[in-house]
Amino acid sequence: MWFKNIQIFQLKDTENFSSADLIAKLPEFPLRECGSQDEFTFGWMPLIRNSEQWSVASDLCLLIRAGKEEKVLPSAVVREELEAKVSEIEVVEGRKVGRKEKADIKEELVFSLRPKAFAKRTDIWAYIDLKAKLLVLNSTNAGMTEQLFKLLQTTLGSFPMVPLQAQASPAMVMTDWLMKNDVPASLETGDECEIEDSSEDKAKIRFKSLEPLSEDVTRHLEQGMTVKSLALRWTDKMSFVLNSDLTLKKVKFDDTLKESAFNDSQGGALSDMDANFSLMSLTIREFFESYKLWFEIVDE
Incomplete structure (x- = not known):
């Protein structure tokens, strides 16, 4: 299970959180089919269809999956x-x-x-990292994120978390990187960039298949526009598009990581998932240490 989008939240009071308690309660709040007048339902799902495996744990990280069933009425x-x-x-x-x-x-x-409407199911994967004190989602959809938080609170009674608190504006930091050609040593710029101006209508310009450090981009930045999103590669482990709201999209983990996970797997869907999750969560934990420094993210 390799996340393609990443949204990170910080956990508070993790000493009062019990992984065992959450694992035990997941089956008590399953995703159910929509009733005749339900607009949608939301609940926990097994990690693998038609199984009883509701979670996977690895190095103080716990992988879980929730889902939404909604009536689609064109x-x-x-x-x-x-x-x-x-x-x-x-x-x-x-x-x-x-x-x-x-x-x-x-x-x-x-x-x-x-x-009479047909029902459609979508899911959202997440994991809790107790060592790094993070909740990591594979979705940037606000509606799904809100429903997941509500489900966690319903399941556990409370679930204290906060969005990332950056003391430095991500948009200004990324703009500064490009203006000064001073990207952190662990990063390389990709070929995608979106910039916007500060007017009320927030006019945007998207650049694709173009080096963000090119004159075409920096000229607009010199005129006062700022970076809204930027394609980057971090070390030799992952590439992504970094957004000014601190979310990551188009995340791709390096093939060497995936090969390593394949070699670690004992075979079978659950073993593959376990191996993938172990390497992915360790990589994101390591990445977050750099991430905090770039944007001066406050530890909770």
């Missing part, structure tokens, strides 16, 4: 049904349907159509 279907109903009323009763009445009709239609 907007085109609702719109078509709404237009037909409104037209019928206007023809039969000879009057115009107002905005509020139309909204009420739409709500009734959604209620009646939802039981």
Whole structure:
């Protein structure tokens, strides 16, 4: 299991956290199928479909998986049904349907159509690193992140965590790297960069297949624009696009790491997952030590 997106939160009061307690309670809050009028459900899922393996532990890290099942009701279907109903009323009763009445009709239609809608499942993987005091998610989706936090709090009663607190503005730090051609020694710039200006409309320019240190990029930075995202490679272990909100996207772990995990595996889906997770979590733990220094992230 190699994360392709990374969002990091810091844990507080980890001395009061019990991995054993969480492991024991995961099956008590499983993802269930949507009922006829459920918009969505959210709950824990086994790491492997149709198994009883709800977590994997490695060097004070615990891998878990949650999922969301939601009823998918295409907007085109609702719109078509709404237009037909409104037209019928206007023809039969000879009057115009107002905005509020139309909204009420739409709500009734959604209620009646939802039981017939098909259900779609999406998942979110996460792990808790008690040594580094981190919660690491493989998603940057705000809605899924919020639901995961709620589920953790419901499962454990409380789950104290905070977003990363950077004392240095990530946008300004990355801008400074490019303006001064002074990227940290452990980093190399990639071929993707997005910059934005400080106006209200936040005009953006995206550069692809272009060296971020090129004159085309730095010229705009000299005029006051700042870096919103930047493709980077860290040591020989991983590459990613670093965003000004401190999330990582398009994460790719080096093939040598994956080969090492393959060699460590005893064979089988669960053993493969265990080996992959062990190397991935150690790599991210090491990476976070550099990450903290770049942006002066405060330890909780």
